[in-house]
Amino acid sequence: MSEKMSIREAAQLLSVSDQAVHKRIRSGSLSAEKLNGRWFVDAASVQAALGRPPRRGRPLSGETYMLMNGPYEAMEFSYRESDGSFAPGKVRDALRAPLGTVTRNGRGRADGLRQWWDHRSIPESRSGMDEKLRRLGLDDPSQIPFRNLGLSLSDQYWVCPVSQEVNWEDVNYFRNPFGDSRQGWDEWLGEVGLSSPDNTSEGVLPKRWLCEGPLRILLKGHVPWTDQQVFNERVATLLHGRLLREGEYVSYEVVNLGKLGVASSCSCFVGEREEYVPFNLVAESEGKRPGETAYDNVVRLCRQLGIAEKETERFLSKMIVCDGIMANTDRHLRNFGLIRDIDNLSWRFAPLFDTGNSLWYDKDEGEVARGDYSYASRPFDARPNRQLMYASTLDWLDLSSLDGFPDEACEVLEEGNLSRWRLEYLREGVERRIAAVAELCG
Numbered sequence: 437m438s439e440k441m442s443i444r445e446a447a448q449l450l451s452v453s454d455q456a457v458h459k460r461i462r463s464g465s466l467s468a469e470k471l472n473g474r475w476f477v478d479a480a481s482v483q484a485a486l487g488r489p490p491r492r493g494r495p496l497s498g499e500t501y502m503l504m505n506g507p508y509e510a511m512e513f514s515y516r517e518s519d520g521s522f523a524p525g526k527v528r529d530a531l532r533a534p535l536g537t538v539t540r541n542g543r544g545r546a547d548g549l550r551q552w553w554d555h556r557s558i559p560e561s562r563s564g565m566d567e568k569l570r571r572l573g574l575d576d577p578s579q580i581p582f583r584n585l586g587l588s589l590s591d592q593y594w595v596c597p598v599s600q601e602v603n604w605e606d607v608n609y610f611r612n613p614f615g616d617s618r619q620g621w622d623e624w625l626g627e628v629g630l631s632s633p634d635n636t637s638e639g640v641l642p643k644r645w646l647c648e649g650p651l652r653i654l655l656k657g658h659v660p661w662t663d664q665q666v667f668n669e670r671v672a673t674l675l676h677g678r679l680l681r682e683g684e685y686v687s688y689e690v691v692n693l694g695k696l697g698v699a700s701s702c703s704c705f706v707g708e709r710e711e712y713v714p715f716n717l718v719a720e721s722e723g724k725r726p727g728e729t730a731y732d733n734v735v736r737l738c739r740q741l742g743i744a745e746k747e748t749e750r751f752l753s754k755m756i757v758c759d760g761i762m763a764n765t766d767r768h769l770r771n772f773g774l775i776r777d778i779d780n781l782s783w784r785f786a787p788l789f790d791t792g793n794s795l796w797y798d799k800d801e802g803e804v805a806r807g808d809y810s811y812a813s814r815p816f817d818a819r820p821n822r823q824l825m826y827a828s829t830l831d832w833l834d835l836s837s838l839d840g841f842p843d844e845a846c847e848v849l850e851e852g853n854l855s856r857w858r859l860e861y862l863r864e865g866v867e868r869r870i871a872a873v874a875e876l877c878g
Contacts, residue, residue, distance in 0.1 A: 510528055536720055
């Protein structure tokens with residue numbers, strides 16, 4: 437049997453993106469096979485590819501675009517579909533370009549553009565993407581956002597071909613309708629490839645945007661083996677409603693989509709003159725000082741953006757406590773962040789969202805039977821109770837507001853047809869997490 441390597445290992449050796457490796461596999465230039473749902477590349481074919489590198493110094497030819505931020509011109513760039521190459525051109529407004537796409541001396545970054553666009557694209561690992569790409573006649577998910585000018589409902593960025601005159605007011609999804617109604621579809625990827633914000637919805641879970649009058653509604657599904665993530669979003673909403681103020685969290689409902697099962701539903705939390713900036717982009721653009729904790733890094737970077745230190749500490753304390761009660765495993769640096777006004781460039785914290793991967797949703801029957809409540813917290817410490825210690829501001833916390841919450845949570849979770857013994861396990865787990873929070877208050 438020939439030696440195999442992972443997609444990531446092959447990408448590192450070839451100095452290309454993971455998606456470029458997938459593209460080469462589909463084109464036949466790399467040999468690979470799929471084992472247990474994962475692709476493994478033949479090491480010999482990678483070595484052969486290294487022996488015939490592309491010639492250096494050729495100018496990139498392809499469509500030229502203006503990267504826009506709402507009505508503002510940010511940067512010119514060229515894109516070549518044949519190999520997914522980006523070449524930055526003249527930077528028009530560095531402050532309004534996506535973080536990480538412009539150097540400190542005001543020049544565009546090809547690697548920054550590529551990474552930004554990759555996160556703007558649906559991951560190839562999302563269910564059904566292989567077939568969707570085949571039907572669209574495309575090689576890579578990163579080609580799809582060009583079908584709708586890269587428009588999103590998370591920010592105001594879009595790409596305008598320099599050969600065309602297009603007005604942001606005429607195309608953005610905050611003002612203009614798109615897609616089907618709530619009852620008019622039965623396929624998660626149905627609008628992908630058309631003029632739809634679904635083209636720029638990152639993440640592995642199935643997602644779909646709906647346009648209902650002035651409202652923009654996001655529906656999100658779940659992993660195949662459990663729908664608890666959907667109900668967890670509703671439980672988190674009830675918890676946030678007890679502890680936080682309106683506007684500090686995204687409110688989720690549970691909806692039934694028939695043969696597609698249940699999904700969570702929430703309204704868009706970004707206004708038409710705003711952009712959501714995940715904190716990882718802030719951290720990557722500024723860096724971390726030697727010896728600085730992840731928590732101190734967030735506080736310092738927010739201070740540099742003009743957010744008062746006390747405001748940051750209060751926000752982080754609320755996030756840490758709520759995630760601590762929910763046993764959230766997924767609060768990485770892309771799952772919380774800031775909202776920036778595209779006109780005056782002022783910053784504020786985005787409301788808390790995306791708490792589905794919590795409440796021990798992935799524990800199997802044996803772990804539940806053993807009463808295993810272990811989990812890894814994020815983003816400041818993998819040890820849940822150690823992370824709670826970073827909640828330095830607790831004057832907002834009224835523990836009495838949590839009275840009856842474990843029972844209320846189980847009432848919601850029961851709608852997911854969980855077994856009685858799993859519900860009891862979850863009730864005790866929530867009680868334990870509340871007790872851990874109570875210890876912070878003395």
